[in-house]
Amino acid sequence: MEIIISILAGVLFAVGIYNMLQKQLLRIAIGTGLVSHAAHLFILTMGELKRGAPPIIKEGITEYTDPLPQALILTSIVISFGVTSVVLVLAYRTITENDTDNMEQLRGNKYE
Amino acid sequence: MSNLAILPIILPLFAGIIVAITNKHTGITRLLTKFFSVVGLAFSIYLAWIVLNGETIVLETGSWMAPYGIVFVADSLAVLIVVTTNIVATACAFYAPHSLPESKEKHYFYAFFFFLISGVSGAFLTGDLFNLFVFFEVLLMASYALIVLGGGREQLRESLKYVLINLLSSVVFVTAVAFLYSVLGTVNMAQIAERIQDVEQQGILTTIGVLLFFVFATKAALFPLYYWMPRSYTVPNPVVSALFGALLTKVGVYSILRVFSLMFVYKIDYTHTLFIWIAALTLIFGIIGALSTNNVKLIIAYNVIPAVGFMMLGIGVLNQEAVSGSVFYLVHDMIIKAALFMIVGVIVYVAGTTDLRKMGGLIHHYPVLGWLLFISALVLAGVPPFSGFIGKLLILQGAVANDVIVVVLIGLLTSLLILYSVMKIFIHGFWGEKDATHVKKSTKGMIGPIAFLIAISIALGIGAEFIYPSVESIATYLLDPEIYIESVLKE
Numbered sequence: 001m002e003i004i005i006s007i008l009a010g011v012l013f014a015v016g017i018y019n020m021l022q023k024q025l026l027r028i029a030i031g032t033g034l035v036s037h038a039a040h041l042f043i044l045t046m047g048e049l050k051r052g053a054p055p056i057i058k059e060g061i062t063e064y065t066d067p068l069p070q071a072l073i074l075t076s077i078v079i080s081f082g083v084t085s086v087v088l089v090l091a092y093r094t095i096t097e098n099d100t101d102n103m104e105q106l107r108g109n110k111y112e
Numbered sequence: 113m114s115n116l117a118i119l120p121i122i123l124p125l126f127a128g129i130i131v132a133i134t135n136k137h138t139g140i141t142r143l144l145t146k147f148f149s150v151v152g153l154a155f156s157i158y159l160a161w162i163v164l165n166g167e168t169i170v171l172e173t174g175s176w177m178a179p180y181g182i183v184f185v186a187d188s189l190a191v192l193i194v195v196t197t198n199i200v201a202t203a204c205a206f207y208a209p210h211s212l213p214e215s216k217e218k219h220y221f222y223a224f225f226f227f228l229i230s231g232v233s234g235a236f237l238t239g240d241l242f243n244l245f246v247f248f249e250v251l252l253m254a255s256y257a258l259i260v261l262g263g264g265r266e267q268l269r270e271s272l273k274y275v276l277i278n279l280l281s282s283v284v285f286v287t288a289v290a291f292l293y294s295v296l297g298t299v300n301m302a303q304i305a306e307r308i309q310d311v312e313q314q315g316i317l318t319t320i321g322v323l324l325f326f327v328f329a330t331k332a333a334l335f336p337l338y339y340w341m342p343r344s345y346t347v348p349n350p351v352v353s354a355l356f357g358a359l360l361t362k363v364g365v366y367s368i369l370r371v372f373s374l375m376f377v378y379k380i381d382y383t384h385t386l387f388i389w390i391a392a393l394t395l396i397f398g399i400i401g402a403l404s405t406n407n408v409k410l411i412i413a414y415n416v417i418p419a420v421g422f423m424m425l426g427i428g429v430l431n432q433e434a435v436s437g438s439v440f441y442l443v444h445d446m447i448i449k450a451a452l453f454m455i456v457g458v459i460v461y462v463a464g465t466t467d468l469r470k471m472g473g474l475i476h477h478y479p480v481l482g483w484l485l486f487i488s489a490l491v492l493a494g495v496p497p498f499s500g501f502i503g504k505l506l507i508l509q510g511a512v513a514n515d516v517i518v519v520v521l522i523g524l525l526t527s528l529l530i531l532y533s534v535m536k537i538f539i540h541g542f543w544g545e546k547d548a549t550h551v552k553k554s555t556k557g558m559i560g561p562i563a564f565l566i567a568i569s570i571a572l573g574i575g576a577e578f579i580y581p582s583v584e585s586i587a588t589y590l591l592d593p594e595i596y597i598e599s600v601l602k603e
Binding site for chain 1: 246253256260269272276279286289290
């Protein structure tokens with residue numbers, strides 16, 4: 001199971017980075033979203049995937065889930081949600097102010 | 113008692129919320145900002161006094177024992193940098209009302225300013241690698257808001273790049289923490305250090321270490337990851353540039369210093385040799401950038417890069433002298449970079465242009481400003497007896513002891529060129545014929561904070577005798593990870 005999810009995370013990373021390397025701004029924004037998804041999936045996988053065991057250690061209990069990755073992933077999801085919305089708003093404003101969504105034209109030596 | 117450790121994080125957070133509420137009344141907000149920043153400075157000095165005289169304060173939140181709960185560690189290095197952060201913040205709080213137009217102040221500048229300080233202090237004080245990521249995000253979120261304040265065309269364009277590069281490095285940070293968790297099963301820094309020591313840092317751990325280095329190097333603007341930095345530091349308002357130049361890159365340097373003196377110290381041949389050569393390239397490319405432009409803001413922004421190079425050299429060499437040099441230089445550089453960005457802000461304001469070729473003769477109208485720039489150029493380049501000299505001397509002494517003479521020569525040459533690049537502003541901007549048509553603009557209130565920072569900087573240089581023993585003991589402390597591990601895990 002871990003292997004499959006790891007491969008999935010890798011594919012998401014690849015797709016995200018491919019999108020981030022494009023010239024169109026919206027694609028870059030989508031790419032960042034995909035890359036963060038990949039990272040979240042990856043954190044979850046790193047704590048071992050298990051079902052049917054509560055995150056409790058008591059005497060005599062051998063089957064338990066590790067709660068820490070879930071706490072980490074939750075924090076990370078909230079943060080990346082906020083950042084993604086910032087990126088979208090910023091991209092929209094940049095596009096309207098500069099009249100282009102092409103990164104080639106946003107390099108920064110045109111107006112100087 | 114141990115609750116004191118979290119005070120530098122909580123206080124700006126509350127201050128930020130309060131000034132967000134009073135935002136509509138600009139007069140009150142300014143007063144509250146000054147009040148809270150001075151109180152923050154006073155408390156952080158008190159905290160530093162306790163820690164430097166006694167021992168490390170460790171706060172275990174909710175009384176959960178160290179490896180299980182979240183810890184905040186106020187050790188000697190952290191408190192020293194927190195005090196410096198608060199000095200810079202106080203100067204910025206007094207400078208901001210005179211430098212910002214009121215419309216920008218009304219867009220919650222002061223609230224985000226305090227959130228930034230809170231995030232930076234948190235990054236210095238945390239004892240947990242995942243929380244380091246969280247505080248990075250706190251300070252980055254505040255910085256996203258600050259950098260885009262005003263929303264001009266160029267500003268939006270550069271902010272977007274700044275946000276994207278930081279977003280990517282944050283994702284890599286999370287991934288590196290996940291890797292580290294799967295290998296070692298912990299995110300507590302002390303326990304990570306202990307476990308890496310147990311397994312003698314096998315290959316996979318070195319890989320994760322370099323992944324973390326990539327993240328911090330992006331934040332710290334090291335070669336070859338500095339390309340986003342100079343332009344995005346020149347587009348916002350001067351006071352925001354001062355905050356960024358003084359604090360944000362230094363958070364990256366601090367993290368490298370912490371992680372690579374505490375955790376990944378068992379394969380020095382590989383990692384730290386890499387640092388030395390990256391430091392050399394950072395010095396060279398940073399100073400070439402500073403020399404290549406006539407834009408005064410860009411000159412100062414590029415000057416951030418060689419400074420980071422010097423600190424990296426100290427971390428790479430990793431002996432007593434070099435590490436104490438790096439710590440000293442870190443404190444020195446935070447203060448002087450804030451002062452320089454502020455000075456340049458005033459120059460651009462009075463001259464009405466950022467282009468050096470269109471300036472001239474400013475010394476006739478603004479003598480105090482001119483001499484402040486002159487002194488700060490000497491401080492920055494490291495002319496004795498100023499503070500830059502002592503930091504560089506220690507770093508280069510350490511480097512000589514480790515036989516990296518080539519890098520030492522590069523460092524010395526870079527120092528000279530740094531002096532030239534800043535003197536260029538003085539010569540072209542301040543010398544020359546008096547411009548009779550120039551209408552003198554009021555610099556009231558802007559000179560005070562700059563003079564305050566430069567006075568502290570000079571005091572650091574002349575009073576080095578008094579400061580050096582504590583810097584030296586910090587270096588001894590950093591070179592022995594056992595002390596940190598013991599004070600956190602209490603074994």
